[in-house]
Amino acid sequence: MAGDKDTLLSMGFDPARVEWALKATGNRGLQPAMDHILAHESEIVPDLGGVSEQSGSRSAAMDVDEDDEDAEALRGLVKGAGTGVDDVEAKSIKCSECGKIFKNTALANFHAEKSGHDQFEESTEEIKPLTEEEKQQKLLELREKMAAKRATKSVEEAKEHKANEALRRKAGKDMHKIKEELQQKELIKEAEAKRREKKEEAKARAAVKAQIEADKKARAEKTAREKAIRDGQLVEATPAAGTSQTPAAMAAAATAGKDFKETRLQIRLSTGGQPLTTTLPSEATLREVAEFVAGQSLSFNVDSVSFAQHFPRKTFTQADLSKSLRDLGLTPSAVLIASP
Incomplete structure (x- = not known):
């Protein structure tokens, strides 16, 4: 894994050995790879193309060791023959900016990538192999670092979970509050509608009572x-043309003469259910009322619906359907009984 590789490289291990350890242990984690590097520190890194995961074959390592030793001896002979003197070899690479020493170019490149430093030089300083005590100390430091990282991650996850839970609860409370407000508004609207309906009914009853x-x-x-x-106490007089004959007729004429532009109707269905309420122009015909009722209930048909009135008691005929609400004396409000 990329994280385990970076961690091992940052500890100063050779990249080739890191690759060998990760492949030999099947990428099972940082600890198996560390154990493999420490166990095979004195061995030559074999050709990774021939290394199977989790095998760590020692015979292959021995063969490669022998071949590498012969090749190194041959290179030494050629070098001595070419120059005749012992040249001073660079044994490490040093960062000019922070002074850190690295065993090879791969580690130096890794340091440059992490730190941003770009000034390096060859050095004759030799990096001594780690003692057993130093290895154990590095291993302990690595374990402590990993434990601290896991603890930090656990704390961060707990905080994130707590924040998400708080958001979820807040969203639930807000939704519940919105629902309650909507229900409250609906209740207020229904109460206002009932109050208006009762007020109109009271007005209609008062008009009927006055009539x-x-x-x-x-x-x-x-x-x-x-x-x-x-008894001979009064001589009957013939009423003049165009004059009212009775007080009731006078009252009816006075009522009919008022200019009510709209008529509020409450229509009670003989089939049961909630009464229908509507407001129509006073010039609207009773047939428009029939069309309204037929549109609200499938049990009613425009051509067959009939209307009646309790106060004063009256049954409207088919001929009345073409008359206006004002002509029928239903203004400004009235209560009708509709039958299919």
Whole structure:
């Protein structure tokens, strides 16, 4: 894995040995790779193309060791023959900016990538191999670093989980609050509609009651007048053309003469269910009311629906469908009974 490789390289191990250890241990993690490097520190790195994962074959390492030793001896002979003197070889690479010494170019490149340093020079300083105590100390430091990293990650994950949980709870509370507000608004709207409906019904009942009282008064006056005529106390007069004959007619004429532009209707269905309410222009016909009822309930048909009124008691005929609400005396409000 890239993380394990970077960690081993940062500890100063040779890149070839790191590749060998990771491949030989099957990339099982940092600890197996570290153990493999420490166990085979004195061996020559074999050709990685012939190394199978988790094998770590020692016989192959021995063969490569022998071949490398012969090749190194041959290179030494050629070098001695060519120059005749012992040249001073660079044994390490040194960072001019921070003074750190690296065993090979790969480690120096890794340091440059991580630190941003770009000034390096060859050095004759030899990097001594780590003692057993130093190896154990590095291993301990690495384990502590990994443990601290895991602990930090665990804390960060706990914080993130806590923040996500807080957001989820807040979203749930906000949604619940919105639902409650909507329900409250609906309740207020329904209450206002009921209050308006009751107010209109009260007005309609008051108008009907006033009409009934006017009719009673007219009948009483008519009876008294007829009795006075029979007793000879009053001579019956022929009403002039264009004048009202009874107080009830006068009241009806006065009511009909008022300019009510709209008529509010409450329509109770004989089939049951909630009453229908609507507001129509006073010039609208009773047939438009029938069309409204047919549009609200499938049980009603425009051509067959009939209407009746309790106060005053009256049943409207098919001929009344073409009359306006004002002509039928239904303004400014009325309660109708609709039958299919």
